[in-house]
Structure formats: structure tokens, C-alpha cells
Amino acid sequence: MRFRQRTYLQITIWTAAALVGVAAVFFARLVAVAQEFYFTSFHGHPYLVTICTPLLFVAAALIVERFGPEARGSGIPQVLEAIDHTHDSGGEPTWRSSLVSTRTAMVKIISSTVGILAGASIGREGPTVQIAASVFALFGRITKKILPQANFQTFLTAGAAAGVAAAFNAPLAGIAFAIEEVTEGTLGQFREMIMLAVILSGISAMALSGNYLYFGHPTVLPSTISLVPETLILGVIGGLTGGAFARLLAYPELVKLPPQPWKKALYCGILCAAVGFFSGGTTAGSGYEITRKFLESSSLDHWPLLFGLEKFFTTVLSYLSGMAGGIFSPCLSIGAGLGFGVAKICHFTNFKVCALLGMVAFFSGVIQAPLTAVIIIMEMSDEHILIIPFMVAAFLSRRIGQVFMPVPLYRFLADKNRKG
Numbered sequence: 001m002r003f004r005q006r007t008y009l010q011i012t013i014w015t016a017a018a019l020v021g022v023a024a025v026f027f028a029r030l031v032a033v034a035q036e037f038y039f040t041s042f043h044g045h046p047y048l049v050t051i052c053t054p055l056l057f058v059a060a061a062l063i064v065e066r067f068g069p070e071a072r073g074s075g076i077p078q079v080l081e082a083i084d085h086t087h088d089s090g091g092e093p094t095w096r097s098s099l100v101s102t103r104t105a106m107v108k109i110i111s112s113t114v115g116i117l118a119g120a121s122i123g124r125e126g127p128t129v130q131i132a133a134s135v136f137a138l139f140g141r142i143t144k145k146i147l148p149q150a151n152f153q154t155f156l157t158a159g160a161a162a163g164v165a166a167a168f169n170a171p172l173a174g175i176a177f178a179i180e181e182v183t184e185g186t187l188g189q190f191r192e193m194i195m196l197a198v199i200l201s202g203i204s205a206m207a208l209s210g211n212y213l214y215f216g217h218p219t220v221l222p223s224t225i226s227l228v229p230e231t232l233i234l235g236v237i238g239g240l241t242g243g244a245f246a247r248l249l250a251y252p253e254l255v256k257l258p259p260q261p262w263k264k265a266l267y268c269g270i271l272c273a274a275v276g277f278f279s280g281g282t283t284a285g286s287g288y289e290i291t292r293k294f295l296e297s298s299s300l301d302h303w304p305l306l307f308g309l310e311k312f313f314t315t316v317l318s319y320l321s322g323m324a325g326g327i328f329s330p331c332l333s334i335g336a337g338l339g340f341g342v343a344k345i346c347h348f349t350n351f352k353v354c355a356l357l358g359m360v361a362f363f364s365g366v367i368q369a370p371l372t373a374v375i376i377i378m379e380m381s382d383e384h385i386l387i388i389p390f391m392v393a394a395f396l397s398r399r400i401g402q403v404f405m406p407v408p409l410y411r412f413l414a415d416k417n418r419k420g
Contacts, residue, residue, distance in 0.1 A: 016139040020132040024166035031124045034116040035285045042281040050277045056118030057269025060111045060323035065261045068107030070099045071324045075130025077413035083156050105134035111324035119284035121314035125167040126326025132163030176372045227389045234357040235393040239400025242365020246409040268321035272314045283314040287333025308337025335362030361393040365401035368408040370394035
């Protein structure tokens with residue numbers, strides 16, 4: 001009987017994971033179509049799109065306000081809140097939590113898509129995590145009827161990790177995210193000690209032996225020791241800007257927006273439309289397109305120097321507008337913008353490495369999940385040789401970011417929502 005129960009549980013989780021993959025691809029393609037429609041419309045009719053942007057901001061925010069308030073924002077704090085509430089209440093009541101319901105997932109998809117059509121600076125990764133958790137919650141409720149001992153926290157944690165892996169096509173990042181953010185206590189106070197040990201031992205070994213692979217490599221790899229200035233500069237900048245970014249999202253009263261949902265969304269839409277118009281539409285969406293374009297280019301001559309700051313500004317406003325939308329990929333774009341900007345100002349020749357370091361640093365400064373930041377960028381860029389600079393930048397920016405936000409952003413928002 002125990003073998004049959006274990007087999008049933010495994011099949012249930014595998015099926016849910018497969019459906020998360022399908023849902024993530026569907027959502028990604030839907031967002032891509034909406035993003036392409038926005039760019040095509042903007043380049044053809046910039047004035048019309050600029051006028052429509054505030055109205056679509058209001059629509060995206062009111063969809064959430066009217067049909068699913070739990071779909072607001074990223075979605076990751078809601079998943080953390082659902083997991084914590086399960087623990088606090090003994091588990092039974094939250095098997096049908098609206099935080100991870102099918103209705104909330106649908107509202108998430110619709111509002112995010114409208115936001116992308118509006119030119120909001122949002123991503124799909126955070127929403128994908130909440131959608132994935134909702135899928136796993138649905139299967140968990142079904143499983144509970146057959147296996148009463150099934151644990152809801154396990155289903156939600158697995159769903160969150162699967163969502164990150166599917167959204168970024170980065171399986172290891174999903175595992176790291178589950179350890180660092182969803183089940184924060186797993187590493188607890190030892191996380192910082194582990195990172196310090198890895199960084200210092202890695203630097204010592206590389207100083208003595210240089211970069212090498214255990215079984216060799218057909219090409220000569222550049223030394224990462226020469227990246228010390230770039231790593232330290234971007235680690236500090238990423239921590240300062242990332243910490244400030246997180247604090248603005250955690251304390252929206254600092255921005256002094258109107259309390260009425262429609263008016264707040266309208267103001268945010270007007271400001272984002274203005275920035276989008278003068279930036280040529282580059283601040284819309286995740287920022288993936290322009291970031292990839294310059295990562296694949298051979299020169300920074302045409303890089304818009306203010307992109308990082310413009311993206312910072314529009315991402316904060318898009319999040320605070322009340323619509324559904326994530327900050328994962330916009331944070332990576334902001335970080336890349338900061339990295340490109342530093343490379344251009346300081347005349348660093350390895351500008352692509354600066355962009356990657358900027359991504360790691362800013363993301364870690366905002367989320368305070370350095371291992372996740374390092375693994376995501378490594379898996380997305382396949383630049384494993386840069387692991388030590390990545391970890392130094394992530395660790396440094398996290399420590400600086402903690403000055404602004406002693407509690408990690410997602411954890412703070414989850415606690416704030418639960419208390420509110």
C-alpha cells in the first residue's frame with residue numbers, strides 16, 4: 001500500500017510539473033506576442049501608443065482590483081505567504097487559499113498581458129511562479145482526497161521551484177530559489193558562511209593555479225583575477241541601487257502616489273508613457289530585447305547611457321501601479337544597463353562581462369538571494385568561468401542591499417500582506 005501511495009504521489013507531481021512547463025511556455029509566447037505588438041505599434045504610431053498607455057495601466061490594475069487582488073504584483077510574495085500561512089494554521093484551511101487558486105492564476109495572466117500591451121516595465125517570471133504554485137495547489141487538493149498525509153507546503157515549494165526553472169529554462173536556479181527564498185531556513189545562518197568559504201577558497205586556488213577545468217579545455221580561458229575593478233565597482237553599485245529599488249517597492253508611501261487604485265495606476269501610466277516615449281520604447285516589457293542586442297554586439301557606441309536609470313524608474317512605477325507583473329527580468333535588464341553604463345564611462349573593454357556582473361549584482365541587491373542570482377546568470381549565459389566574480393559581486397551587493405532592506409524583499413512583502 002505504501003508503495004502504491006508513493007507511486008501515486010510521484011505521478012501526481014510529475015504530471016503537475018509537466019503542466020507547469022506547458023503553462024510557462026504558453027504564457028511566455030502570449031507575453032512575446034503582446035510585447036511584439038507593442039513595439040510594432042509604438043514604432044508605427046508612437047503618439048497614439050503613448051496616449052493609450054495610461055488607460056491600459058488603469059485597465060490592468062482594475063482587473064486585479066475587481067477580480068483577484070491576490071494577483072497583484074510579482075506573485076512570489078503571495079506564494080511565500082501561502083506557505084507560511086499553511087504552517088501557521090496547521091495546514092488544513094489553506095488547501096483552498098485564494099493566493100494560489102486557479103482564478104488568481106487566470107487574473108495574473110490577463111492583467112500581465114494587458115500590462116505588457118501598455119508598455120509597462122514588467123516580466124513574466126514572478127507571475128509564472130504563482131501560476132506554477134496554483135497548478136501544484138490544484139493537484140495537491142486532488143491528492144489530499146486520496147492521500148490525507150500529503151503536505152501542502154511541499155506542493156507549493158515544488159511548484160515555486162518548477163515555476164522559476166520553467167520561466168528561465170534554468171533548472172538549477174529553480175532548486176537554488178527554493179532553498180534561498182521559499183524554504184529560507186534550510187540554509188539559515190550558514191548561507192553566508194558557505195558563500196564566504198567558497199569565494200575565499202576559489203580566489204586562493206585561482207591565484208595559485210589560474211583558471212582551469214579538471215579534465216582540461218581545448219581553448220585558453222581568460223583570467224578572472226583581472227576583473228577585480230569591474231567586480232567591486234558593480235558589486236557596490238548593484239547593492240546601492242538594488243537596495244534602494246527594494247525599499248521603494250517595500251514602502252510605496254515613499255513615492256507619494258494617490259491612494260485610489262485607478263488614480264494611482266493612471267499617474268504611474270502617465271509617467272511611464274513619458275519615459276517610454278523619450279526613450280524610444282526601450283523601457284517597455286522585460287528589457288530582454290535591447291539587453292540581448294548589445295550582449296551580441298561588438299560595440300557599445302550606440303548604447304543608451306540612461307537606460308538603466310530609466311528602466312529602474314519605470315519598473316518601480318509599473319509595480320506600484322497595482323497591476324500583475326514580475327520584477328525578475330526587469331531587474332536583470334536594469335543590472336545589464338548599469339553594467340554597460342559603467343563599462344562605457346570607465347572605458348572597460350570587457351563590456352559584456354560588466355553587463356553580466358551588473359545583472360548578478362543588482363538582482364542580488366534587490367532579492368538578496370545571491371546563489372539564485374549567480375546560478376540564473378550562469379545558466380542563461382553559460383559563463384561558468386565567471387563564477388568567482390559573480391559570487392563576489394552577489395555577496396557584496398547583498399550586504400550593501402541589507403542596509404536598505406534588512407529583511408529580503410519577497411519575505412518582507414509576504415509578511416506585510418499577511419499582517420495587513
